[in-house]
């Protein structure tokens with residue numbers, strides 16, 4: 001076994017690998033860029049080596065520097081994590097040439113699977129079912145149109161070197177095919193430096209289901225069941241689960257065996273994932289193989305009880321897996337939510353800044369939170385905008401889902417925009433609960449973008465009751481006395497008026513044996529909670545039903561959030577309530593005449609000039625942030641009257657880019 005390994009990555013995955021290495025008694029070396037000097041992975045590792053400037057191309061992608069860091073510190077092996085150099089065959093070659101071990105598959109497997117055209121050919125030869133289509137390079141748009149007509153519309157146009165949802169277009173007719181081919185090719189050229197394009201059938205209403213495999217250098221390859229990753233935006237995963245609610249034992253076995261056959265065809269060792277697209281009738285087709293650890297691997301670990309990183313390290317050290325297919329047992333259900341620094345209310349635009357508050361739920365046997373951040377840390381524009389991966393386990397899907405909903409409600413992040421409200425809304429969605437998933441779920445359920453979760457009578461009751469409880473505790477006699485912690489026992493029986501949206505009810509609250517009794521709207525409810533002033537999450541029960549709400553204090557009242565629903569609730573004594581009707585209403589500033597920068601970023605293009613008439617949907621400017629180019633479009637028809645920013649400008653959020661007449 002190795003005595004010391006280097007982790008050529010950052011963020012949550014670097015931290016996750018360090019944890020396993022520590023448990024195995026292996027010393028760890030972290031590498032870091034200027035932007036990561038205070039990062040968690042640097043602090044967790046036994047040693048750390050600075051490798052360059054913030055941009056990944058000047059640090060985490062510098063193979064030579066990373067290999068030198070390993071040699072200098074006496075590390076014997078390198079774990080690449082995912083992304084960065086993890087699927088780079090040249091890097092593996094250099095690692096091995098330096099006499100070090102690469103903790104991952106062989107160069108041959110990485111290069112064979114790194115190319116979508118080549119891997120599809122290999123898959124066909126290995127007897128794996130592939131998406132019907134044309135497996136070969138396409139010369140020009142005329143040929144693309146001919147091939148698409150043969151396959152039959154709709155078709156998917158893909159870059160052979162593609163990844164991360166880039167270089168991919170759907171075409172429903174000849175015109176879209178021509179356009180899609182040309183734009184996919186130019187995106188492929190600029191993103192991957194490889195413009196080979198192929199075309200396959202677009203599977204309508206598909207699910208993305210993938211098989212985790214594990215192989216050793218003795219020739220054993222096992223499959224560890226499937227993960228369903230159908231909840232995607234921009235062809236990128238957001239929520240994953242294992243097992244899939246759609247897969248029966250026979251399909252699992254058939255997919256697993258094909259994944260193993262393909263892996264054996266390239267003498268696969270280490271952890272890998274074979275991705276399939278599955279249609280309504282459970283026909284499955286090979287998409288691609290990812291020759292690395294996958295972001296969503298925790299859900300597999302939670303239902304198999306295996307540590308995939310430990311297995312990767314053992315296999316890299318030459319040890320056999322020491323297991324057979326019969327030893328792989330799937331127990332219970334696991335769900336993962338990817339928590340991203342992105343604004344769900346603004347088309348998932350990335351957001352950056354400082355995490356002024358970062359309070360994840362407590363980790364237990366059924367709650368796991370993989371992260372690389374801490375309160376006060378900075379989410380920078382240089383890297384992937386993922387903040388954490390929250391995974392929950394339960395005996396059943398319902399139990400795992402309930403645990404996820406509570407954990408998301410407890411997860412308290414402030415300082416930057418994040419997608420927890422969106423995740424909470426999806427978890428509360430009846431269609432998600434039924435397991436009726438497809439890769440179009442987000443597009444179908446939120447056609448006009450995300451505007452918040454769905455308010456239900458239960459949520460409304462919970463918010464009113466919790467707000468009344470919180471306010472009664474805060475204003476109790478105890479909280480006025482220095483050194484005393486306010487408690488529900490000190491609450492005095494009195495009347496309150498509770499406002500939520502445009503309606504208000506009157507309520508009375510008084511201490512009871514289990515906590516408090518609330519009489520509201522002619523009904524009586526029993527509340528129990530250990531909430532004390534200062535807590536940012538309210539957890540408790542109402543008539544025995546668990547309730548978790550995030551809590552922010554406002555000038556007047558409380559902001560309460562659960563399942564993507566966020567409301568201001570004010571609790572007032574009746575005499576104050578009467579006076580409030582005399583207060584003037586606040587008028588919001590009209591910003592509709594401006595194009596505001598939706599996130600901090602760099603202006604890379606301004607597509608209009610002063611005096612231009614623009615149509616709704618027309619591209620106005622392009623702002624780059626967090627590895628992504630974001631096209632800002634006109635919300636309605638109008639005339640540009642002034643341009644306030646120029647190419648190359650770094651803008652803050654809500655800074656004016658241009659003005660309309």
Ligand code: ADP
Pocket residue numbers: 009010011012013081082083084163164165236237290293294295296384386
């Ligand atoms: P897929 O390629 O099918 O989307 P994953 O969902 O596992 O598979 O995504 C892996 C992607 O995560 C990488 O291709 C990369 O873009 C991104 N990534 C790279 N490095 C990191 C990192 N340190 N933390 C989080 N994500 C990363």
Ligand code: ADP
Pocket residue numbers: 131156162163164165166200201202203204206208232235236275277287288439
């Ligand atoms: P990447 O390398 O970006 O991960 P994939 O080929 O794995 O590319 O595809 C990513 C996603 O795009 C899939 O999960 C699925 O949602 C969608 N997709 C890819 N190919 C097809 C297809 N033929 N039909 C329908 N959807 C597809």
Ligand code: MG
Pocket residue numbers: 164275287288
């Ligand atoms: Mg993929």
